[in-house]
Amino acid sequence: MTDETTEPRRDSAVTEEEEPEALRTGTALRAPAAGWANPLRDPRDRRLPRIAGPSGLVIFGVTGDLSRRKLMPAVYDLANRGLLPPGFSLVGFARRDWENQDFAQVVHDAVEEHARTPFREEVWQQLAEGMRFIPGDFDDDSAFKQLRSSIEELDASRGTSGNYAFYLSVPPRFFPKVVQQLKKHGLADAPEGSWRRAVIEKPFGHDLGSAKRLNTIVHEVFEPEQVFRIDHYLGKETVQNILALRFANQMFEPIWNRSFVDHVQITMAEDIGIGGRAGYYDGIGAARDVIQNHLLQLLALTAMEEPASFDADALLTEKLKVLRAVRLPEDLGRHTVRGQYTGAWQGGAKVRGYLEEEGIDPASTTDTYAAIKLGIDNRRWADVPFYLRAGKRLGRRVTEIAVVFQRAPHSPFDTTATEELGANAIVIRVQPDEGMTVRFGSKVPGTSMEIRDVTMDFAYGESFTESSPEAYERLILDVLLGDANLFPRHQEVEESWRILDPIEEYWASHGRPARYASGSWGPAEADEMLARDGRSWRRP
Structure with a gap:
């Protein structure tokens, strides 16, 4: 409309x-x-x-x-x-x-x-x-x-x-x-x-201890149901569409589990640097800035069980189950990576590295890139790794959730016929170009049996004539209505810090971040992290 x-x-x-x-x-x-x-x-x-x-x-x-x-x-x-x-x-x-x-x-x-x-x-x-x-x-x-x-x-x-x-x-x-x-x-x-x-x-605290102290102070003044913690990602149409995709359609939920899914990648990439935010960003970093809130919320929505209803308490119950079941890797050195961007040519312009940005301490170890591997200890997701990454000065601006499926257990095709065939995937594009892509194999026209990846795309801008409300419109209206569905509760905030704190503590005692060139897709160590598992990052 x-x-x-x-x-x-x-x-x-x-x-x-x-x-x-x-x-x-x-x-x-x-x-x-x-x-x-x-x-x-x-x-x-x-x-x-x-x-x-x-x-x-x-x-x-x-x-x-x-x-x-x-x-x-x-x-x-x-x-x-x-x-x-x-x-x-x-x-x-x-x-x-x-x-x-x-x-x-x-x-x-x-x-x-x-x-x-x-x-x-x-x-x-x-x-x-x-x-x-x-x-x-x-x-x-x-x-x-x-x-x-x-x-x-x-x-x-x-x-x-x-x-x-x-x-x-x-x-x-x-x-x-x-x-x-x-x-x-x-x-x-x-x-x-x-x-x-x-x-x-956000940020609501900088670790679990500070989050608990802040929750105590706030709840001395306001009851928990009076407090609305803003995570603007949850106001985006495409994030809410995760629930519609999973629970309004019969075709996806039966395969949304360890029997069919190989792994899940959740990416939030920005092509800009810190700009004038040195005072805020230095000492915070990519993991605290977006993984602790945005990406762990996306993980919870992707992995949660179907709620009894879509009211705030029912959603909280299922998201908390997932967050409490999140398991850190045993070897944080092999399965987590932090990085800092360096100066390079990006988008036709020479850009400065993080340590050369105005207001940044040249000895700073703040991460501008973070990648972590997580597991979820429950029946649905046992042994399915969730890879989360976020960074600045990457190849392009994109936020997406990629559910990558296992390869067919048996293939009657010759190896040469399928050598260009990747794994099936459902990709939810949160921003920009909001929508969803399904990737699967199809025969190439011709006399030989050759199979390549093709995609089916759904885009909000093409499928609906009306534009989506901006996230803050939805969230401000929900506050005025008292509708807390899209607002993380204090329990979720504390569980997210419980997950991230051991990683931050490990990084603080293990040297400096890896380096990566502005305009690239992150440090080589992040590629090696997935390669050790026989996988690779998507290039959006």
């Missing part, structure tokens, strides 16, 4: 008697709330049919890059699609000497540059009326008192009903201070019949 303009209208689906309860509780309505300009909403559009009830969003660290590129545009896009209530309010908190109108201009500029949907003045004006800005530091009591006053004013003027989500788009070291200030000033406590929620960006 292409975006269309529809006439703004008042909805009559909710009666006058029903409306107060629906609005007070934030119940998902099936049509736009009364009075909301709804230019892009189409009754046939079933992608995001849920509409948030009265609510507001407070963003701490609103001047940061994430807020400018993702959060503020996502809020506008949700409003533009008619998925936010008419009185929705956006409050920014940061160390800037701004007035409300200055903040509105910043949001306006971010929306014009990064929004997915067309800019529409009537939608913008309605959003702008609910924007407020609070200047101050995180230890500034007067700023939090002002924040509380602004929320109370918005409740009265915009009808937000005391429902607020607090988005901590700040470095992890500030998480404890912010949540403690929210508690101190009564902002974490919702009025009767209302809700308060905390949204926390």
